Amino acid sequence: MTTWEDVVALAAELPETEESTWYRTPALKVAGKGFARLRSEAEGGVVLFCGLDEKEALLASGDPAYFTTPHYDGHGSILVDLERADPVQLKELLLESWRRKAPRKLL
Template sequence: MTFDDVRKFALAWPEVEDGTSYGTPALKVRKKMLARLKEDGDSLVMPGVPQNERQMLVESQPQVFYFTDHYRDYPMVLIRLSKAKRATVEPFLRRHWRTLASKKAVNEFDLEA
């Protein structure tokens, strides 16, 4: 996967828009970060992942999920897009989108699905 692949499916969701964060491409929902591309050009910075879940992900799929000391105390996980599949990335992103999008947008999305 690439960030462009992520952009294609995420921009189809209501209230998602392109943006930047820390000088890198990002996807935002109502001005809040959904995800961003890390400076390495391959990793997706994925907020909204509790630390206990992150630990399980890193232990079960270390080639895909990881974190650095910088993110140790934050509910975030890093995803190596070059090693990830859409079926893995999309559910995490959609779950976080649901927490950022308006209730109306989520309800309309669910009715269309």
């Protein structure tokens, strides 16, 4: 089972990543921009940014680790259940989310 601490450890390898808060919940930021947030809402999960096409593919896969709520409809982000997520795929999604928020100089 992956924990928020595991997510933080994975993100520590990414340049200029810092632990912070976002909407009063634990978060990760790059250059002041949030790219991962641990949700406290009833559905839980971690919010990561991705393309709409990737979001659709993850949801269509039927993998129970990936889900969304109406709040995120039409938005390029996916919710990830850490208890069900494959660590390798989670790392890829975390990197993609970081890339979407990092300044060009870091890419």
